Amino acid sequence: RLDAAERAREQVRQTTLLYPDLTIDDAYRIQDAWRDLRLGRGEQIVGHKIGLTSRAMQTAMKIDTPDSGFLTDTMMFDEGDEIEAAAYTDARIEVELAFVLGRDLGGPRVGIGDVIAATEYVVPALELIAARTHRIDPESGRARTVVDTIADNAANGGVITGGRPIAPDAVDLRWVGALLYRNGVLEETGVAAAVLNHPARGIAWLARRYATLGRHLEAGQIVLAGSFTRPINVSP
Numbered sequence: 001r002l003d004a005a006e007r008a009r010e011q012v013r014q015t016t017l018l019y020p021d022l023t024i025d026d027a028y029r030i031q032d033a034w035r036d037l038r039l040g041r042g043e044q045i046v047g048h049k050i051g052l053t054s055r056a057m058q059t060a061m062k063i064d065t066p067d068s069g070f071l072t073d074t075m076m077f078d079e080g081d082e083i084e085a086a087a088y089t090d091a092r093i094e095v096e097l098a099f100v101l102g103r104d105l106g107g108p109r110v111g112i113g114d115v116i117a118a119t120e121y122v123v124p125a126l127e128l129i130a131a132r133t134h135r136i137d138p139e140s141g142r143a144r145t146v147v148d149t150i151a152d153n154a155a156n157g158g159v160i161t162g163g164r165p166i167a168p169d170a171v172d173l174r175w176v177g178a179l180l181y182r183n184g185v186l187e188e189t190g191v192a193a194a195v196l197n198h199p200a201r202g203i204a205w206l207a208r209r210y211a212t213l214g215r216h217l218e219a220g221q222i223v224l225a226g227s228f229t230r231p232i233n234v235s236p
Helices: 002-008 024-040 057-060 114-117 146-151 201-211
Strands: 043-051 067-072 076-078 094-100 119-129 156-161 177-181 185-191 222-224
Touching: 024 067, 024 146, 024 177, 067 146, 067 156, 076 222, 094 177, 114 119, 119 177, 156 222
Parallel strands: 043 222, 076 156
Antiparallel strands: 043 067, 094 119, 094 222, 119 156, 177 185
């Protein structure tokens, strides 16, 4: 359903309205199945995204951990690229830092220092988020849950990277600031410490979660660390 919704560019009803007993583990299995569908069409995994990294978002979604999704080559854009607005349902933009790994990262005890040591460089990034299921169900008015979001690949639509690559230990990454303009109007500001007090912390969480599944983050992959601005609506 989610794959068809994205390809048709039309939203569908929340997954938990059809399957109310789904758990977070079920949602990740749905996400994995969607990933396999995309890989079967020739897409390639290039990295991962981490979401729900702010205290406010976790409280709103009634959870105490981040969530994650996969990134494929078809989701990646460079600064200056043109992006077709109609290809994304309920599109929004967030500001994040993207970590590009220089070596594999995995294991049950990964911490911030391990992430910094494994990172080749960090670059500014915008995440284009999109919802294949309704954020608010038009019939019942029900808001979608974290299970819906995770099944929907953590609401990822695309990633735009740009700017100057920086060594992860060249600056205190907590103090990286962002000014987000839309059509010349300053809409949002933020500082990277809003991501779990350090933007590498979510990546450490993901590496530890993957370790329980027998997976790891791979050298060369890009990892979006989580947003430190409010998502803003975008349109043509």
